[in-house]
Amino acid sequence: MSWPPDSAGGTPEPPAPRRRPHGWRGALGAVADHGFLIALAAVCLLPLYVMLIASFERAADFDGAALLPTLSPTFENYRTVWTELGFDRMFVNSAVLSLSAAAIATALAAGAAFGFTRLRFAGRGLLLAGVVATMAIPAIVVIVPLSVLMTDLGLVDRLPSAILAEAGLLLPFAIFLLHTYMRELPSELFEAAEVDGASRWRQFREIALPLARPALATTFLVSAIYAWNDLLIPLVLWQAEQLTTLMVGLALLGPSRAGTQNVPLLMAGVTISILPLAVAFAVARRAVVRGLVEGGER
Amino acid sequence: MRAAAAATARAARGAGWLAPGLALVGLIVAYPLVRVVEWSLTDRTTFLDGSFVGLDNYRQLLSDELFWRAFTNNLILLLSVPLSIAIALVVTGVLYRGLRGGRLYELAIFVPFLPAVASIAVVFLYVLSAGGPLNELLRGAGAGALAQPWLTDADVAIWSVLGVVLWKRIGFTVLLLTARMASIDRTLLDAAAVDGAGWWRTYWQVAVPGMRGIIAFAAVLGFIEAFSWTFAYVVILTRGGPDRATYTLEYLLYRLQFDEQLVGLASAVAVFLLVAALAVAAYRVHSARREALL
Amino acid sequence: MASLALIGARKAYPGGAEALRGVDLAVADGELMVLVGPSGCGKTTALRAIAGLERLTDGTVEIDGEDVGALEPAARDVAMVFQSYALYPSMTVARNLSFGLRARGVARAERDRRVREIARLLELEELLDRRPRQLSGGQRQRVAMGRAIVREPRAFLMDEPLSNLDARLRVQMRGEIVRLQARLGATMVYVTHDQVEALTMGRRVAVMDAGRIRQCDTPAALYERPADTFVARFIGSPPASLLRGRLGEGRDGELECVIGGVAVALGAGAEAARPALRAAVGGELVVGVPADGFALAPGGAAGIPGTVALAELLGAETLVHVELAGAGEGGAAATVVGRFGRGVAAVPGDPVAVALVPDRLDYFDPETGLALDRPAVA
Numbered sequence: 001m002s003w004p005p006d007s008a009g010g011t012p013e014p015p016a017p018r019r020r021p022h023g024w025r026g027a028l029g030a031v032a033d034h035g036f037l038i039a040l041a042a043v044c045l046l047p048l049y050v051m052l053i054a055s056f057e058r059a060a061d062f063d064g065a066a067l068l069p070t071l072s073p074t075f076e077n078y079r080t081v082w083t084e085l086g087f088d089r090m091f092v093n094s095a096v097l098s099l100s101a102a103a104i105a106t107a108l109a110a111g112a113a114f115g116f117t118r119l120r121f122a123g124r125g126l127l128l129a130g131v132v133a134t135m136a137i138p139a140i141v142v143i144v145p146l147s148v149l150m151t152d153l154g155l156v157d158r159l160p161s162a163i164l165a166e167a168g169l170l171l172p173f174a175i176f177l178l179h180t181y182m183r184e185l186p187s188e189l190f191e192a193a194e195v196d197g198a199s200r201w202r203q204f205r206e207i208a209l210p211l212a213r214p215a216l217a218t219t220f221l222v223s224a225i226y227a228w229n230d231l232l233i234p235l236v237l238w239q240a241e242q243l244t245t246l247m248v249g250l251a252l253l254g255p256s257r258a259g260t261q262n263v264p265l266l267m268a269g270v271t272i273s274i275l276p277l278a279v280a281f282a283v284a285r286r287a288v289v290r291g292l293v294e295g296g297e298r
Numbered sequence: 299m300r301a302a303a304a305a306t307a308r309a310a311r312g313a314g315w316l317a318p319g320l321a322l323v324g325l326i327v328a329y330p331l332v333r334v335v336e337w338s339l340t341d342r343t344t345f346l347d348g349s350f351v352g353l354d355n356y357r358q359l360l361s362d363e364l365f366w367r368a369f370t371n372n373l374i375l376l377l378s379v380p381l382s383i384a385i386a387l388v389v390t391g392v393l394y395r396g397l398r399g400g401r402l403y404e405l406a407i408f409v410p411f412l413p414a415v416a417s418i419a420v421v422f423l424y425v426l427s428a429g430g431p432l433n434e435l436l437r438g439a440g441a442g443a444l445a446q447p448w449l450t451d452a453d454v455a456i457w458s459v460l461g462v463v464l465w466k467r468i469g470f471t472v473l474l475l476t477a478r479m480a481s482i483d484r485t486l487l488d489a490a491a492v493d494g495a496g497w498w499r500t501y502w503q504v505a506v507p508g509m510r511g512i513i514a515f516a517a518v519l520g521f522i523e524a525f526s527w528t529f530a531y532v533v534i535l536t537r538g539g540p541d542r543a544t545y546t547l548e549y550l551l552y553r554l555q556f557d558e559q560l561v562g563l564a565s566a567v568a569v570f571l572l573v574a575a576l577a578v579a580a581y582r583v584h585s586a587r588r589e590a591l592l
Numbered sequence: 593m594a595s596l597a598l599i600g601a602r603k604a605y606p607g608g609a610e611a612l613r614g615v616d617l618a619v620a621d622g623e624l625m626v627l628v629g630p631s632g633c634g635k636t637t638a639l640r641a642i643a644g645l646e647r648l649t650d651g652t653v654e655i656d657g658e659d660v661g662a663l664e665p666a667a668r669d670v671a672m673v674f675q676s677y678a679l680y681p682s683m684t685v686a687r688n689l690s691f692g693l694r695a696r697g698v699a700r701a702e703r704d705r706r707v708r709e710i711a712r713l714l715e716l717e718e719l720l721d722r723r724p725r726q727l728s729g730g731q732r733q734r735v736a737m738g739r740a741i742v743r744e745p746r747a748f749l750m751d752e753p754l755s756n757l758d759a760r761l762r763v764q765m766r767g768e769i770v771r772l773q774a775r776l777g778a779t780m781v782y783v784t785h786d787q788v789e790a791l792t793m794g795r796r797v798a799v800m801d802a803g804r805i806r807q808c809d810t811p812a813a814l815y816e817r818p819a820d821t822f823v824a825r826f827i828g829s830p831p832a833s834l835l836r837g838r839l840g841e842g843r844d845g846e847l848e849c850v851i852g853g854v855a856v857a858l859g860a861g862a863e864a865a866r867p868a869l870r871a872a873v874g875g876e877l878v879v880g881v882p883a884d885g886f887a888l889a890p891g892g893a894a895g896i897p898g899t900v901a902l903a904e905l906l907g908a909e910t911l912v913h914v915e916l917a918g919a920g921e922g923g924a925a926a927t928v929v930g931r932f933g934r935g936v937a938a939v940p941g942d943p944v945a946v947a948l949v950p951d952r953l954d955y956f957d958p959e960t961g962l963a964l965d966r967p968a969v970a
Binding site for chain 1: 314315316319323327328329330333334385389393403407409410411412413414415417419420421423424425429430431433435465468469470473522526527529534537551552556564565571572576580582587
Binding site for chain 3: 186188189191192193194195196197198199202206207210211
């Protein structure tokens with residue numbers, strides 16, 4: 001048993017260089033490889049490239065498409081969407097939804113994962129299988145009763161509705177991720193603590209949580225990304241204008257404004273919606289990638 | 299007796315740790331799951347509780363042309379699975395063939411996966427608009443004949459959506475495959491190379507069979523996405539149009555529930571999607587068992 | 593400190609495997625008891641049952657005469673040192689040491705005093721702010737010991753605490769643990785698979801095999817009067833060799849044993865020391881020959897004829913393996929291993945004569961493997 005587990009999903013290592021045939025055939029092969037990958041990378045990056053350059057165009061000068069950066073870039077679009085189209089408020093709403101749902105999911109999952117790993121009780125295996133199965137249930141399948149339930153509870157258009165729904169849908173994935181990590185912690189540590197007289201709660205707080213910190217970070221981060229990116233739940237449960245999230249805002253504004261001279265504005269808005277993800281990814285690439293690989297589409 | 303009491307006590311102690319999480323999952327997922335099946339057998343609407351109608355909702359759906367069109371569109375989007383896996387296999391093979399800068403390419407290809415579907419969809423609204431960058435690019439490259447109204451032509455629109463889904467998927471599939479590739483025993487590859495096999499032969503015959511599990515995982519995720527996570531694409535890119543040509547089951551469900559208030563019928567659509575989800579659930583439980591995670 | 597006891601302890605797992613098959617063990621207050629045996633013999637399970645980490649299927653665990661079977665580990669007030677040390681990685685040495693005291697709600701001032709005292713005792717003062725991963729193996733071992741001692745528990749349970757140390761450090765720590773135990777007057781159960789460690793540390797040693805205690809005695813008694821063939825083959829380095837012989841009477845009525853076709857006179861003292869031998873006359877016996885239980889003579893001299901199979905020079909001494917034709921079960925060949933000085937003349941292939949030293953031999957029943965005149969088990 002290796003510990004700490006380093007293969008949780010396996011963070012890809014850079015491809016090790018292989019010896020390729022020398023001479024002109026090898027050189028030709030290398031050129032072909034690079035050509036293929038450059039073409040593919042271009043296809044992947046171009047849409048985001050045109051998004052970025054359009055976001056710096058002046059709306060008045062924009063004629064429907066921009067393939068090259070403008071010579072007179074402006075931040076005006078960012079200022080406008082932020083202050084006049086309400087992206088400032090949407091940003092806050094998205095952040096509230098994303099961070100609180102991730103916090104709730106991570107906190108509850110930590111307790112449940114500890115229970116699953118450290119306690120032997122009847123029905124444990126069945127419950128765990130249920131958790132794994134629930135990971136595969138998408139939001140759309142439960143959205144109908146969920147919206148009715150939230151209406152009955154009087155929670156629609158109030159903060160807890162989307163936050164609880166998002167946390168509940170993320171929870172199985174969070175439990176699974178933390179469980180796979182915690183089960184690799186050496187059981188002797190907990191036995192030692194037990195002999196030392198520590199309660200379960202103390203074992204959880206002082207031993208399990210500090211040791212699981214990397215997995216907790218991954219779980220929180222990936223949960224936050226999913227919640228930030230989700231459209232359906234806030235669209236249905238947070239319909240009030242003051243609760244609009246970035247994704248809902250984009251979904252409402254996009255179709256009515258694309259293809260018009262409002263495109264630069266819209267692209268500025270999209271850029272704002274992606275920015276926190278880019279930051280999270282830049283800061284914690286390994287944790288994010290590991291969590292995404294483990295969780296799949298949650 | 300003592301043993302039974304002890305078992306009960308142990309179960310009770312377990313409950314303390316699990317209860318909050320399981321209660322939330324029960325409220326948000328399990329309870330609605332039961333309800334959605336129950337309601338699919340009623341003519342419930344948003345305003346009326348409705349009454350039991352047996353399988354009427356299902357019969358109505360199966361005889362509805364729009365339902366079948368939506369289902370067909372889901373199947374078309376499902377093409378993103380084999381396509382993304384095929385492309386990702388080639389990309390992974392090239393990346394591991396040993397060229398400099400592989401890491402950078404990997405990163406570039408991964409980038410589309412990170413943003414939300416909603417963000418991406420809005421970008422593509424612009425990219426694919428009639429006077430947008432893609433058509434501009436085609437005209438500039440002398441391929442103006444290929445330029446078209448990508449999202450507003452009823453024959454083309456769903457294929458455009460497929461293109462966007464595929465564009466977003468490839469990076470993630472490559473990520474999964476390279477993650478697995480990194481853990482394949484390199485001496486196997488070296489042994490094949492020493493035996494005189496060329497790279498592609500080695501890759502297909504030695505490395506790819508070792509990636510079977512992760513390929514299945516990618517396929518299963520793609521499958522559930524094609525059925526249950528296309529909502530944001532459709533609602534932004536086409537709103538089901540033009541002329542309802544790009545409806546998917548998810549979008550149909552959404553319209554039935556929130557525009558037409560037909561809760562019973564929407565629930566029946568949800569049950570169809572649930573079947574797909576359960577297949578995936580069974581797979582995940584099975585593979586977790588196999589990896590001794592349960 | 594307290595006395596400990598396992599009474600009729602059984603532990604069966606759902607699969608049907610049995611780790612303990614009826615273990616009786618009594619450890620007196622202040623005693624150092626060593627449990628030794630091969631891996632899988634149940635010694636660690638016995639220890640964990642005392643700690644409360646395993647529930648017995650049957651039988652009782654007593655601490656100071658009180659049945660503690662229903663108590664959680666925390667309530668038993670014993671301390672355990674694990675093979676892996678099980679130091680809490682996220683805590684400093686100081687916090688590791690005070691963990692058990694905090695868990696038991698000992699006041700801060702008292703905690704600090706005890707941690708300082710233990711740190712001084714074990715020379716850990718410089719290390720108090722380090723984390724486990726910054727310590728050497730020996731230092732970790734001392735912290736694990738300190739964590740147990742600082743609690744002032746009723747007993748210490750040590751699960752192979754030295755097996756992760758290198759040989760030199762291991763020998764040094766053995767001595768330190770014995771001194772510490774004596775100084776604290778601690779009741780201690782010490783589990784090891786290493787019989788040398790067991791013999792050098794224990795006042796009493798319990799030898800376990802297949803879920804049972806085979807013999808529990810002083811190190812000298814284990815070596816000189818093994819209770820059965822298992823103990824004879826387990827204790828000593830090298831352990832005793834087992835030969836087959838038939839017990840008979842010589843012309844003058846003295847006992848003799850025929851081994852490999854040669855009659856070995858057991859001498860006048862044999863019967864006095866082992867009264868049961870007389871009753872076994874005419875039957876087959878297993879004869880235990882310890883490493884110092886025979887002399888070597890050139891081939892053709894008096895003794896059992898054999899061939900040198902192997903001579904291992906171990907610095908100051910040489911281990912000589914001699915193959916004896918017809919001395920094993922059913923007339924097969926058997927090998928005896930003896931310890932000799934470095935100058936012994938033994939070249940593989942040489943014919944030699946093995947002259948057994950009757951006083952050093954042990955005799956076992958070939959059916960049960962039990963010693964004739966078996967000493968009491970506990």
